[in-house]
Amino acid sequence: MLDILTVLKTLSDKVLEALNTQLNNELYSAYLYLSMATFFDHKGLKGFAHSMKIQAKEELSHAMKIYEYINDRGGRVELKDVKTPPQHWNTVTTESLAIYGGDGKVYK
Numbered sequence: 001m002l003d004i005l006t007v008l009k010t011l012s013d014k015v016l017e018a019l020n021t022q023l024n025n026e027l028y029s030a031y032l033y034l035s036m037a038t039f040f041d042h043k044g045l046k047g048f049a050h051s052m053k054i055q056a057k058e059e060l061s062h063a064m065k066i067y068e069y070i071n072d073r074g075g076r077v078e079l080k081d082v083k084t085p086p087q088h089w090n091t092v093t094t095e096s097l098a099i100y101g102g103d104g105k106v107y108k
Contacts, residue, residue, distance in 0.1 A: 011075045020078045023066040030059035035085040
């Protein structure tokens with residue numbers, strides 16, 4: 001017989017799928033921020049690069065929290081291919097727009 005705490009900790013298939021999707025979105029966002037950091041490093045904009053690296057670490061920490069949450073509830077983490085982020089931008093302004101567009105994807 002299952003105890004009530006075990007039942008309450010179990011994830012439904014729908015919730016597990018949503019969590020896995022979110023985990024992978026967080027990983028993509030980390031890639032996007034790292035790609036931006038390489039752009040800024042290449043342009044000699046070390047402060048901007050540093051900020052993007054911090055953001056990438058934050059996205060990875062979000063992914064790990066979801067990873068642990070799934071595991072703690074007996075679910076299976078499904079890592080999918082991470083889409084290659086843009087590698088080249090023409091200007092820093094374009095870069096800034098990509099930040100908002102990329103991070104917005106995480107919350108959809």
